[in-house]
Amino acid sequence: MSKKSAGSRVTADDVARAAGVSRSVVSRTFTKGASVSEKRRKLVLAVAEKLGYEPNIAARVLAGKSSNVVGILIGPLLNPFLADLLDKLSDRLREEGFLPTLFKVGTDGDVKSVLPFIAQYNMVSTIVMGISPSAQISKVFASQSPIPIVLNLGVRRDVEAAIVTTDHFSGGMLAARALLDSGVTKPAVMTRQVETEIYEERAAGFRHVLDLAGVACARSVVTEGSYEAGRAATLALMAGAPRPDGIFFGNDMMALGGMDALRLDLGLSVPGDVAVVGYDDIPGAALGAYQISTIRQPVNKLADKAVGIIVDFDKQGTTDLTSSLIAPVFVRRKTTGSTGAESV
Amino acid sequence: MSKKSAGSRVTADDVARAAGVSRSVVSRTFTKGASVSEKRRKLVLAVAEKLGYEPNIAARVLAGKSSNVVGILIGPLLNPFLADLLDKLSDRLREEGFLPTLFKVGTDGDVKSVLPFIAQYNMVSTIVMGISPSAQISKVFASQSPIPIVLNLGVRRDVEAAIVTTDHFSGGMLAARALLDSGVTKPAVMTRQVETEIYEERAAGFRHVLDLAGVACARSVVTEGSYEAGRAATLALMAGAPRPDGIFFGNDMMALGGMDALRLDLGLSVPGDVAVVGYDDIPGAALGAYQISTIRQPVNKLADKAVGIIVDFDKQGTTDLTSSLIAPVFVRRKTTGSTGAESV
DNA sequence: CTGTTAGCGCGTTCAC
């Protein structure tokens, strides 16, 4: 009559009673390494299904088991690429029955304040992405779950976790080749400062190729990877000598700012006067008025791989903290010319 | 020696023992409507502080109390505006000690699959944003928490929840005035289809002003609010008669696509041939090559208001599901001319 | 105001 089905908790006891077995049998049915006769197992499963039973997570956690919660330690979402990665990651997580919970932070201080707090969740996995916390913080965060994952933060060997990342070194190499193919002889690279290994990796790959080609490279380092920073830093870069004729921007946001500096502020033509390569392939890079050649990060693969690790662990009960390097791909648009004429 | 402080659970019992009181006193100290002598309260608080005690959430939930988890029912993050709102919301939530947990879905079907699952979390609040689930689904989702919030989904009177939203009707009015001020006489509006009340509200406000001015208005409806859709729909719109000389795009993504259609595909000038107004004020709208005049949604206010409601409820133990309409503001850039000549 | 007692729902020994 007034029995709202809202909080109508169906407990293991209910199922046990309805199935005519003890509660332990029900519990075992829902446990991995159980030992239940196939007959009863099926029976219990059927009854549970009919009653709409789901093991209560709070109780499960309290009893010492891990929850289905996946903690995501993440920084500001200001880069569309990061939002996209989070989007895909959440989808995959949900599909597999996990629950993504955001621990959004700005600084190491934030992380610390959040740390004591999260221990109690007994999360299956903790994923760090979009920020580069100090090695120590990472370590602590990782220790909060059986299967810590560091997502797209480059190859960090200082943290004991499964590494899943785009191969940024390789991405930098692609950028260098694109610029070289464009006939660039005075390249520059713009990276982001502070705890951002991935930008270093990109720059390293970039310079590796240039070194091999015997080409010198200018460098600009900005404090934040934003449009504004990219625009300002480009102006500074272009004022230097020798004036660059090709720039590799650490991300597309900066590249967008760079384009405006180049064309609007300085009245130069791209790629005529200066060739440009970005990184990430965010929607803005494909805009008609920009058409920036860029290095695309395979977002879906990153998400798949990360979730795959969690799923595997769930099945096999073990993991071998391996590193997965995912290859980026160069997307040719209008800011690099394939001169072809470059060969003599 | 090997006592890792990692999972070193400090329980209420530990605190009670150390403080020389009973566990109930400790519990009461951490409960709202408690009745503890001020002396003991201080004592307990001090001891708890020293020992680093935090009430265990799983146990708390199991005992029937609500957790500090705030469930966020959200759709795809493809619009930067939405990512920004989520970003700000998460920040505010964390500052207040709440834990945002994502229930990311694409369809009503997804929502259903997630529903039984979430009941057990006893969340303080559930926030719906970025998607417009059917009234029924919204209702069920809302029933999962004492304080349901519908964030920036317009004024939905069919769901029993606190409404926090930009005043989209008013936003549409601003857009109309901007276009009219620009000297536009044959305006058009592009909205998004399917369960997206907010686009309807924007269009309604837009047409309200036009009606008052006795100006007719063309209309285009696209299935998704993306760059591509906006570009294609703009071409169709411009092929009609009379040819619009001003377009109000339901969001900046579509406006970006529209700009490319107008200038690149059709070779028209903006605002010379056609004036443009977008909505949201995403970073892309401010790009040097676009400079789109747009209606900015006050993201911070939206987030503040939503979290404020939760905090208030936490303090006062009650809420009065009111609607909060937050005023958007017009951002003048280069796609609308302030002709000034319009006044005869 | 305080201490005691009894569950919340589940996983897990232990005997059988």
Added chain:
DNA sequence: GTGAACGCGCTAACAG
């Protein structure tokens, strides 16, 4: 294999 009994940490209802 199975069932009974205990404990995870906390809140609530009860007696003092």
